[in-house]
Amino acid sequence: MDDLLKEFFAECYENLEQLDREFIELENEPDDRQRLASIFRKVHTIKGSAGFLGFSKLESLAHAGENLLSLLRTEKLDLDQDKANALLAMVDGIRRILAAIESSGSEGEEDHTPLIAILNHFQQDVPLEECTKPPLLPTSRQENVEASDGHIVSTIHPSAEIPSIIDEKSYPSAQSETFRASIPLVEAKPAISDPGQCNSSSTERKTPIFNAEHDRKQRFEQRVNSSSELPMGQILIAEGYVTQRQIDDALVQQNLGDPRRIGEILIERGDVKPSTVREILERKGSDKTGRTFIPDTTIRVNVGVLDQLMNLAGELVLARNQILQYALNQAEDSNLTAAAQRLGLHITELQERVMKARMQPIRTVLNQLHRLVRDLEKACGKQVRIEMAGEETELDRTLIEAIKDPLTHIVRNAIDHGIELPTERIKRGKPAEGRIVLIAFHKGSQVHLEIFDDGAGIDPAKIKQRAVTLNLITREQAEQLSEAEIIRLVFLPGFSTTEKVTNISGRGVGMDVLKTNIERIGGTIDVQSSLGQGTTIRLKIPLTLAIIPVLLVANAGYRYAIPKMNLIELVLLKGEEAQKGIEFIHNTPVYRLRGKLLPLVYLRSVLKTVHQLDKTEAQTNTQTTNIVILQSDDRQFGLVVDQIYDTEEIVVKAFGKLLKRIPVFAGATVMGDGTIALILDVVGIAQTVGVVSNLRDKLSMDTTSTNTLADGEEEHREELLLVRTPDNGRLGIPLSAVARLERLPSSSIEYVGNQEVIQYRNQILPLIRVNHLLQERRHQPRDTIRNDNNEVMHVVVCGSGIQLQGLVVEQILDIIETAITVKNPPTRKGILFTSIIQGRVTEFLDIDALTSYQTSGKRGNKRKQHKVVHG
């Protein structure tokens, strides 16, 4: 594609992007003339370029829209929803033609004449009968004059337009001179007009007074080219704000020695309003062609050029690192050191500026959302308003591309699933119009995007049910999850809660793909929701991918880089501390960091490298353990490495295509000394090791039972199930160990050997009676309060998966969350400790005792068991 075409496309797409948003804003504020003029200009430009390049279909489509816009602009017509729809349809049509040109070189097969007909039809909505021809206007049509920058300067007499438009319909697309309709370059606001007239509803505009206003402007516009040269007084007269007489009086005053300027004098005399003078001054000050907007201080640069600049900047950074290293190593020549450091500073700054050049405000993406919301709300029959803040937040260009789709997806979801129908909302006491709020801001080295909707929220119960139904997790696992974790289940692959898949969303491939895409660019996503009130989705995206600060570590003699973004802190354990500090739960190493248990991951295991443990170190107990505490996705874990070096800034180089994406690596970099270091992908490591999900489940089961270690009285809140034992005692069972609470019929008890069992959900559930499990201290059993209703047993099902056990208790009392502060020594085996809960002495069950009871053989039944085996 040659340069001219490339320019054309770039320009068109840019215009189309803005057009979407501007149309919607125009719909909300139909009287915004600046907006309308801006839209008009864009469509006109597109039409002109299309004509120039010979794209006749494009030209005629744009032309039809332009005519309609022209009438809207000169207020012959009012913008209503149908017209807006048609115009937006035109925008889409233009896009399609452009796409066709891009791919095939031709304008495509689509027939746009129906759309053109609609647009033309609207033009026939003949303007206002009351529009009297202002006497001062020339009746002949003004000729168009093209200024050197391609913009047209003068205006066409409105009344003459109408018949010609009707004729135009029968013309083929060939341009006729007269219809390069005008674009006044100055958007003069009617300064004197009564605000009531300007913003009034459409019916009111059909008044002659307004036309007088209108023609004053026309007269002014004819002078537009010379306005910057005219003195203030003449302009005021020309525009009809003051009379000659008033000017003369003011001039006299000046001659009498009044040092002020004409404008000021007139203001003081009340002849003219300050705002008028101000406005004229502004116009005079603007550039010669009379444009009021800020002159362009930007230029368009090919993205490829910027990319090359980025690469070069990156290479410079590497070279700088090298030079700095050499310069700092040899301390003799201080001049060299100083020069090297100066060089280093400049290169850093250069690199930062180049990076900044690639940053774009997020506005470009957000603009498209307006259109999306508008289309969707109509498609779904809902009313939705989208508000945004922080559109000027900047993001690297490549990342902007990458978040377009995720944001679109999120907004779609919010409208499709989140915001309820207006009737539904009113029933719930919410305003009929739903709100989506999107906030973007910088925090640390990341860009945060928060999207909030005040819709129905996510129902954890439904999510849970759905996940179980789809076999994504088991019922037992589901029961153990907290509400926040349940909501996060929506990110599992294959999840979708709509029974009916709509065009808009709900194919079940949504949220997990979203999460993957966000993570692919190094970001994170989180969901929070409040049933009935709304949902918030939070995205965190790194500012740029190319140059990042990292921590260097060593493993098996090679260096690895860990992005500082994921780094929380460093822990160094020496000798004995190293031994003691690392505990094992279910064979998984963990480290207790200020009371919080963190899973440990050994880098050498992840990378499967072979190690020579220093024997002498091991023997003399001087082994040191380096733990890097990392964060992935709101979960923390510790990475054990051989050695920790310092932090540096490095340039990320992606792997070649040969190294098929290995999850634990995010790329490589060349260090200052020329060696290569691989960059670790923290999220990848966490996922590979399964750190984030499995271990967490295990940990939550165990944090309550491992608390009798050295630091005895920790206060942490636990959830407990309180039950009554047959001897009317109270027993507390950590809720995390409990899978379900059941009432099972006693008649269903069967026996395997001497073990009571019951058939439970396709499993054989062994039943253990509390008084069998816990040793009775007394020699005479207390009066057991018999549950005379022996037909039903209360069973606490503990364990997970297929390792379930049913603990038979007398009664299930309560589930409470409490901080256990006092722990008294246990009174019998099977009990961890006792405490006072709700005013009663309560024993705490040792879950391990329960688990091991099953396996250690049934008490007193050995003979019978033997019999069964050999029988």
Add this chain to the structure above:
Amino acid sequence: MAKKKQLCTFFLDDQFFGVEVNKVQEIIPYRAMTPVPLASPIIRGLINLRGQIVTAIDLRRRLHLSEFPEDKLPMNIILRTEGEAISLLIDAIGDVLELNEDIFELPPETLKGSIRECIVGAYKLDKRLLLELDTNQVLNLDWN
């Protein structure tokens, strides 16, 4: 008029190979490599080529030949592919030869294994066979 082809030749495990000369970017002596854990063993590691990170492929492993001897350090043939540079580890470099098409033959049936897929054909030289490598196949590690 028989067409002539220019091949950059090299030795690998006592066999004589060649690659199209316009695919070769440069040849460098042994350079220390940074291994990539968890990658296929065919990938010996990464080397730093004037600031660029180049993947080095162990050609012996790729062609299922015997391993590089410990005492000899392999050389690198840097190939140019779609915007990326990739290195092939070889024993020793030969000359650039201009070869006549009339001595070219498709690989013999007796040549078995993955080496067969990577060979375009053989040139019958006076004393030995020159096997022309298909670089696209060599660099296609997917099904390996």
